[in-house]
Amino acid sequence: GEDVEQSLFLSVREGDSSVINCTYTDSSSTYLYWYKQEPGAGLQLLTYIFSNMDMKQDQRLTVLLNKKDKHLSLRIADTQTGDSAIYFCAEGKDFGNEKLTFGTGTRLTIIP
């Protein structure tokens, strides 16, 4: 079946890099996503990676995918207070028209 796991909490000092990790079980996953949820808000798509890629960089965000170990990570460089949020890893098989399976989310807290 499909299962996505994340650690629940991460605290990082302002200006440092944050690394949020995720593991998934469905080897047929085609797309892997990172979403951000701020208090009282819906989900915002930050970035995604296609399963045949190892890495994707988008400004301060770097996504690494180890398909063999089914491990996904999101690195946020130069973490700022505005990055405080819950980050969800999700997997899917068909970009856009699909059922997404989400992890439980990692709450990122920035220490001044």
Added chain:
Amino acid sequence: DAGVTQSPTHLIKTRGQQVTLRCSPKSGHDTVSWYQQALGQGPQFIFQYYEEEERQRGNFPDRFSGHQFPNYSSELNVNALLLGDSALYLCASCRGGNTEAFFGQGTRLTVV
């Protein structure tokens, strides 16, 4: 563009009652998905509507039903409410085929 809009924002219902939640997709989008996000959990896929028909369904009982209208807006209906139905209900829309899914801010349902 107003993005994905959901109504109402908050709702309190009594156990055993029925509830209807509404979603207007982003302009140009024709596919609507519904998710349930319990407190401290990641969103779970309920179902997806396209061309006024349910296209995919997650592991939710028949008490959860939906509808999509010709203007692509959608409703989620839950009958015989249980305390465990208390959650944030999120709607996401996309344009059929290879487009990003945009999420609304959700409806917070509390069952007492």
